[in-house]
Amino acid sequence: MELLNEIAHISGKSGLFRVLKPTRTGVIVETLDALKQKSVVSGQTRISVLKDISLYLDDHQDSTLPLGDLFQLIHSVCQGSLNIEPKKASDAELFGLLASIVPNYDSDRVYASDIKKILSWYLILVTNTPDMFQTAPAAEEPKAEKVVKAPKAAKEVKEATEEKAAKAPKKAKATK
Structure with a gap:
């Protein structure tokens, strides 16, 4: 994120x-x-x-969930579409949706207006930056392939160099 x-x-x-x-x-x-x-x-x-915004959690006084992680949780549950419209939803619907996604949120410090903003922002991000919610492991696989191929390629270059050296005619040294 x-x-x-x-x-x-x-x-x-x-x-x-x-x-x-x-x-x-x-x-x-x-x-x-x-x-x-x-x-x-x-x-x-x-x-x-x-990146600097987070959601208060009930676990500990200073416990928070970063907004990027919260967006990932929302996306894993809702898959890009919400059952409710954030701006028209009742407070009970908003709190119910958040409780289904993050059951340990701090209900004393998180307000309905906060949930409306978060859900509205999520919909904006899903609509305008869908690449943000692609899975990270798929993006890391090509890097792993490069790491695996690099030593093999280096080994092949070394072997080819050694073969060339063995096949090359040796020059005779001139004596005086």
Whole structure:
């Protein structure tokens, strides 16, 4: 979920934004929708990067679940579509859905508005960045193949070099 490092929520604006680059007075952001509108956000505006957000858990006072892990859990349960519409759902439906995904969330510190934001963000990410939810082991398999092939290729090069050396005619040394 490294992609969450560059995706942010801007206070006072709906939706999610991709942080493109900093400027002298703020940052340039791009909407995470089909329009891809770019704008400059001033340094005084509150920008929350999704990588830094987490969900409170009931296990321990300081126990939290990072938002990236929560999105993966939601995706494993819901597979990209939610049974409810976050903005129109009742509080009971929101808490019920979250309890089915993360049974040990802290019900005293997590509010219905938080769940609405999280589920809305999840739907935006599934729609606009579906590659984020691809399984990690499939992406790592090609790396493992390269590691396996590299020593074999090096061994073949060494053997070929030795064969060339053995077949090459030896030069006679001239004596004076």
